[in-house]
Amino acid sequence: MTKLKLKLKKENPALIKKGKELIGKIPVEVENIRADLIKKMTLAEIKELEIRAGKEIYQLQDFFEIKGEPAEVIEIDGDLSNFKYLGAAMNSGTIIVNGDIGMHVGSEMSGGKIEIKGDAGDWLGAEMTGGIITVNGDAGNYVGAAFRGDKLGMNRGLIYIGGNAGNFVANKMRRGEIVIKGDCGDMLGAQMIAGSVYVFGKCGKRAGAGMKRGTIITFSDLEILPTFSYNISYFPNFLNIAFKHLQHDYQIEISDQFFNSEYMRYTGDNTELGKGEILIWKKD
Amino acid sequence: MRYQGIEIEDTFAEAFTMYGTRVIVTADNEKWVDTAAREATGFATSIIECGIEAGIEKKLSPAETLDGRPGVSLLFFTMKEKSLLKEMRKRIGQTIMTAATTACFNGLDSEKMIKVGGNIRYFGDGFQISKLYDERRFWRIPIMGGEFLIEESFGVQKGIGGGNIIITAEDSKTALNAAENAVEAMRKIEGVVMPFPGGIVSSGSKVQSKYSFLNAATNTKYCPTIKAQTESNLVENVGSVLEIVIDGLSVEATAEAMRVGIKAAAVDGVVKITAGNYGGDLGTENFYLKEILRGDLDD
Numbered sequence: 001m002t003k004l005k006l007k008l009k010k011e012n013p014a015l016i017k018k019g020k021e022l023i024g025k026i027p028v029e030v031e032n033i034r035a036d037l038i039k040k041m042t043l044a045e046i047k048e049l050e051i052r053a054g055k056e057i058y059q060l061q062d063f064f065e066i067k068g069e070p071a072e073v074i075e076i077d078g079d080l081s082n083f084k085y086l087g088a089a090m091n092s093g094t095i096i097v098n099g100d101i102g103m104h105v106g107s108e109m110s111g112g113k114i115e116i117k118g119d120a121g122d123w124l125g126a127e128m129t130g131g132i133i134t135v136n137g138d139a140g141n142y143v144g145a146a147f148r149g150d151k152l153g154m155n156r157g158l159i160y161i162g163g164n165a166g167n168f169v170a171n172k173m174r175r176g177e178i179v180i181k182g183d184c185g186d187m188l189g190a191q192m193i194a195g196s197v198y199v200f201g202k203c204g205k206r207a208g209a210g211m212k213r214g215t216i217i218t219f220s221d222l223e224i225l226p227t228f229s230y231n232i233s234y235f236p237n238f239l240n241i242a243f244k245h246l247q248h249d250y251q252i253e254i255s256d257q258f259f260n261s262e263y264m265r266y267t268g269d270n271t272e273l274g275k276g277e278i279l280i281w282k283k284d
Numbered sequence: 285m286r287y288q289g290i291e292i293e294d295t296f297a298e299a300f301t302m303y304g305t306r307v308i309v310t311a312d313n314e315k316w317v318d319t320a321a322r323e324a325t326g327f328a329t330s331i332i333e334c335g336i337e338a339g340i341e342k343k344l345s346p347a348e349t350l351d352g353r354p355g356v357s358l359l360f361f362t363m364k365e366k367s368l369l370k371e372m373r374k375r376i377g378q379t380i381m382t383a384a385t386t387a388c389f390n391g392l393d394s395e396k397m398i399k400v401g402g403n404i405r406y407f408g409d410g411f412q413i414s415k416l417y418d419e420r421r422f423w424r425i426p427i428m429g430g431e432f433l434i435e436e437s438f439g440v441q442k443g444i445g446g447g448n449i450i451i452t453a454e455d456s457k458t459a460l461n462a463a464e465n466a467v468e469a470m471r472k473i474e475g476v477v478m479p480f481p482g483g484i485v486s487s488g489s490k491v492q493s494k495y496s497f498l499n500a501a502t503n504t505k506y507c508p509t510i511k512a513q514t515e516s517n518l519v520e521n522v523g524s525v526l527e528i529v530i531d532g533l534s535v536e537a538t539a540e541a542m543r544v545g546i547k548a549a550a551v552d553g554v555v556k557i558t559a560g561n562y563g564g565d566l567g568t569e570n571f572y573l574k575e576i577l578r579g580d581l582d583d
Contacts, residue, residue, distance in 0.1 A: 156416075194414070213413070236431065237353075238351075238415055238431070240351045241350050241422065242417060244350070244351075244352070245417040245418055249417075249418050260352070
């Protein structure tokens with residue numbers, strides 16, 4: 001398989017140094033690193049791809065050693081925790097990051113796949129409308145959320161986080177799926193409109209606050225807001241399909257104990273439409 | 285023509301284009317799978333009076349179904365594509381959704397889809413919930429028994445209705461035995477159903493009647509008790525005639541079902557196996573027995 005390989009240079013324009021000491025990093029905006037665009041470019045064009053760091057405009061080759069050839073698979077090595085907007089608005093292809101990455105990864109993307117082997121920053125997959133994002137490590141706040149002032153967050157696609165996630169995950173989420181293997185912060189699914197969020201670890205406070213519709217599924221105890229109502233403990237058949245779909249379509253491991261199992265169903269937020277639901281796995 | 289010594293008439297079955305869909309029904313256990321399947325495909329023998337033709341295609345193990353529960357595959361056919369949605373909505377709404385613990389999924393990949401679940405969802409009175417998994421949308425409808433899960437869209441494709449074989453035998457016991465053998469063999473073929481009770485038609489019809497208010501009447505040419513009173517296709521030693529009607533999702537499946545059916549029905553006491561047609565002017569597909577049995581016939 002052809003692949004474009006980028007390796008972050010040890011010395012690059014984003015580093016802020018005092019003498020020989022590294023005292024900070026300038027945020028770098030790499031929304032031009034998109035698999036769907038790069039596969040159509042020549043290597044020379046790729047090398048000169050515009051990269052913004054602070055108020056300066058650089059070229060891709062100023063930051064990265066570039067190997068391989070133009071392809072719809074891009075593999076990037078290095079600590080990119082100060083790099084933002086990687087794969088934003090991408091519609092096809094694959095980006096693999098062997099390390100950490102900063103904010104806005106895959107925001108507004110509509111297709112393709114982004115794999116982060118390390119941690120990811122805030123606004124991961126914000127307002128995405130398709131595609132897959134996987135993060136092996138932790139993710140920041142506002143995963144799959146709507147940008148400030150916007151009405152709709154994530155609207156189709158899947159985000160998988162192998163570690164923990166921050167606050168406001170799935171804020172105003174409209175459609176799609178978010179799977180968090182670890183814990184997540186406060187305000188999970190706040191103002192959620194539809195879609196499904198699975199949290200296998202613990203959830204923070206005020207999950208589902210302002211939720212209109214949509215489903216939050218958790219597998220550990222959760223502090224339910226007083227504006228949610230308990231309906232029933234039952235065996236939701238649709239979860240068997242949902243779990244199978246996550247296993248088969250995305251190779252996400254789901255323990256057998258969660259299939260054909262009992263869940264407590266709470267609905268709310270009653271200060272809003274009240275048609276959202278929180279399903280809490282009832283351990284035997 | 286003969287097969288294993290039994291006469292096969294050199295004729296053809298005249299069949300029609302129909303529109304078919306496959307519905308997968310699951311439930312908590314086989315008892316309720318069977319109940320739902322039986323109800324859904326009951327009174328769906330002939331388009332003439334039932335509005336739809338349906339049958340059970342095959343049973344499915346939990347490993348073969350979407351929700352990991354025991355299931356069954358059902359086929360439904362109508363003459364017009366438009367009427368399939370209307371009839372399916374009634375069938376699923378009244379016989380599957382009402383059967384305890386059931387769920388209902390599309391079993392046919394097709395470019396043409398009808399929104400059966402997308403219509404039935406309104407039964408949820410605003411409390412229905414949609415879930416979209418890998419471009420397949422499901423509706424969770426709150427019901428008194430819990431939650432009824434149904435897929436939004438079901439595939440539709442052109443199929444065949446009215447493939448048939450007619451077994452003429454010396455007596456009713458032999459005819460029934462032959463017909464049962466045929467149905468058992470046909471049920472192993474994927475993509476076909478035999479919509480009549482037990483897969484067998486005991487009272488086949490002709491599409492005319494002496495009465496102006498009737499579209500169809502008993503097939504007098506094949507009624508053994510009046511063979512001396514009317515023009516008959518039956519020879520003297522025929523005491524009973526049974527027909528098997530086949531609806532299929534494809535020409536190939538229908539032909540294969542006819543082939544294995546005829547072969548299985550060729551038992552001692554069967555006088556002749558033939559097929560029903562209207563002279564070839566009405567149907568859209570003619571299944572010639574000679575071609576279907578090519579290679580199987582006696583020398």
